[in-house]
Amino acid sequence: MSAVYRRFVTVIGKWPIDPTKAGTNRDFGEVLRKKFSETFNQGESSKVNEVFWNKELESLEKIAESHYKSKYPRRSQSSSSGLDYQTLKSILSNDSIAELSETE
Incomplete structure (x- = not known):
């Protein structure tokens, strides 16, 4: 074990x-x-x-x-959205999600 x-x-x-x-x-x-x-x-x-x-x-x-x-x-460094890794990471951070929640 x-x-x-x-x-x-x-x-x-x-x-x-x-x-x-x-x-x-x-x-x-x-x-x-x-x-x-x-x-x-x-x-x-x-x-x-x-x-x-x-x-x-x-x-x-x-x-x-x-x-x-x-x-x-991978053939490309971007995703299907066309955004690169750093941009996606920033968008998916807790801070960004909190900001989106506040605007709703």
Whole structure:
């Protein structure tokens, strides 16, 4: 069981919390940490479905290591909206969403 626990800890370390989305359950690193604490509520001695979590962790590791980004490179640096990464990140920040909520 401790192998799954340690593997999960390693995967969590690859996802820092994005301060522009923290506290809203919109940040993947934060959601992943919450899932970890729920799953391993007794630490390494927690009883979990190892087969299930090994599959989940394999998928998370591939995402963290940019496996598919390397396998299927993007042709463009913009999205379907035509906006670049930094602009989209700014729009999706907690501050921008709060501003939009205030104007409604």
